[in-house]
Amino acid sequence: MPVPCPGAEGGGVVAPAGLFSREAPLVLDLGCGNGLFLAGLAEGEPGWNVLGIEKKEYRVRQARRRAGDLGNARVLHGEVLEVLSSLPPCSVWRVYLLFSDPWPKRRHAVRRLVQEKFVALLSSRLEAGGTFFFATDSGDYLGWTREILVRSGWRIKDWSVPVSWPMTEFEQRFASAGLNIWRLQASR
Numbered sequence: 001m002p003v004p005c006p007g008a009e010g011g012g013v014v015a016p017a018g019l020f021s022r023e024a025p026l027v028l029d030l031g032c033g034n035g036l037f038l039a040g041l042a043e044g045e046p047g048w049n050v051l052g053i054e055k056k057e058y059r060v061r062q063a064r065r066r067a068g069d070l071g072n073a074r075v076l077h078g079e080v081l082e083v084l085s086s087l088p089p090c091s092v093w094r095v096y097l098l099f100s101d102p103w104p105k106r107r108h109a110v111r112r113l114v115q116e117k118f119v120a121l122l123s124s125r126l127e128a129g130g131t132f133f134f135a136t137d138s139g140d141y142l143g144w145t146r147e148i149l150v151r152s153g154w155r156i157k158d159w160s161v162p163v164s165w166p167m168t169e170f171e172q173r174f175a176s177a178g179l180n181i182w183r184l185q186a187s188r
């Protein structure tokens with residue numbers, strides 16, 4: 001049974017040692033790709049520390065270039081599960097998982113990032129009042145994610161983004177192809 005986090009909204013201050021130069025709520029962009037969203041978010045929310053995690057080296061280079069001089073954006077090269085595990089419990093305020101590979105064939109669904117194990121880890125890393133945001137072009141992946149979250153005792157809400165919200169690279173592609181985009185937000 002995970003130990004509940006002490007109540008604090010956006011008070012999360014713990015980040016991997018030395019990553020950020022100041023203490024601020026820690027926000028993660030999992031599989032941040034080329035960093036378009038990460039950089040836009042960090043620029044629009046200067047009071048947050050935004051950390052991207054990305055396994056592909058060339059994507060990490062692109063994202064770091066985009067984050068440029070932003071003092072509140074960093075990109076780590078690594079696997080989401082490993083980096084999440086290395087963060088202290090109750091240290092993250094918001095987590096974005098945007099257009100994660102949907103692995104549409106049923107027999108490949110075990111490769112999706114969202115699994116029971118991932119949700120349990122997320123649960124232990126989010127602080128009290130912390131939120132998980134998920135967007136996808138796959139209705140099936142949305143249903144899959146919702147089911148796992150509900151089974152794990154999370155509360156689900158629709159997530160509608162403000163007009164000025166930064167788009168990710170994949171969101172831009174899907175939107176210009178006229179595809180439906182599905183979103184949810186969840187908290188424990």
Ligand SMILES: C[S@@+](CC[C@H](N)C(=O)[O-])C[C@H]1O[C@@H](n2cnc3c(N)ncnc32)[C@H](O)[C@@H]1O
Pocket residue numbers: 030031032033034053054055056059078079080081098099100101113168169170171
């Ligand atoms: C479909 S792309 C979406 C990128 C970006 N979020 C967007 O919406 O434009 C998925 C990204 O997640 C990264 N990724 C997938 N699994 C990962 C994992 N386990 N750890 C770190 N990065 C991962 C991929 O390398 C890729 O850049």
